[in-house]
Amino acid sequence: MLVGGILPSRNIVVTNNILHGGCGLKLGSGATHSAECVVQGNTIIRGSKSITGFARVTERDNLVCNQGAPIPPNPTVFIRPGRYDPDRASLAILNVARGKSVDVDASTFRRNGEGYRIVRALDYFGPPPARGIYNGAPMPSATG
Numbered sequence: 001m002l003v004g005g006i007l008p009s010r011n012i013v014v015t016n017n018i019l020h021g022g023c024g025l026k027l028g029s030g031a032t033h034s035a036e037c038v039v040q041g042n043t044i045i046r047g048s049k050s051i052t053g054f055a056r057v058t059e060r061d062n063l064v065c066n067q068g069a070p071i072p073p074n075p076t077v078f079i080r081p082g083r084y085d086p087d088r089a090s091l092a093i094l095n096v097a098r099g100k101s102v103d104v105d106a107s108t109f110r111r112n113g114e115g116y117r118i119v120r121a122l123d124y125f126g127p128p129p130a131r132g133i134y135n136g137a138p139m140p141s142a143t144g
Contacts, residue, residue: 004028004053010035012054017042018078018092024064028053043078045071045094075102081109091118095143103138110134 001019003012008031015038019025024047028034036056039049044064051057065071075095082088089109093102110116117131118141129142 002026002029004031004034006030008033008035008053009037012037014039015041016080019044019047021046024048025050027051043076043094071096073097075099077102077104079104079106079109091141093141093143098143100142101140102143104141105138106134107136112136 001014001017002023003009003014003025004027006029009028012027012034014025014027017025019042024044025039025042027037027039028051031053034054036058037051037054038058039051039062040058040060042049042062044062046065046067048066049062049064051059071094073096075093075097078090078092078094080090082090091104093104095102104118106116112135114134115132116134116139117128118139119128120126130140132139
């Protein structure tokens with residue numbers, strides 16, 4: 001993710017992103033007199049983070065695993081409730097150990113008795129890897 005350019009920037013906020021590979025996160029691409037930026041809650045896997053040219057930087061709670069660095073072996077689940085549709089959420093699973101299933105705690109998103117269906121981003125109309133009625137227990141999600 002590249003943010004900024006030749007002209008100075010101000011009030012840049014980069015939060016709660018999940019990035020994999022590529023250039024990672026690069027803020028300030030040539031500008032030398034940018035004002036301030038906030039970078040927090042981002043997860044960068046097999047990429048890097050670079051912040052240059054800002055007078056004030058607020059940076060916290062970012063996980064960065066550079067290319068070749070060890071990645072946390074335990075599965076990590078990211079749930080981002082939909083901003084525009086309260087019945088949808090984005091789900092990303094970092095499953096380095098390549099387990100066949102990862103439990104997903106959906107308590108921040110679903111209530112008991114509500115239905116759920118997990119779809120694959122690359123096969124949206126294919127059979128869902130998981131579906132059912134949420135009962136408060138972690139939902140199993142096939143990852144293979």
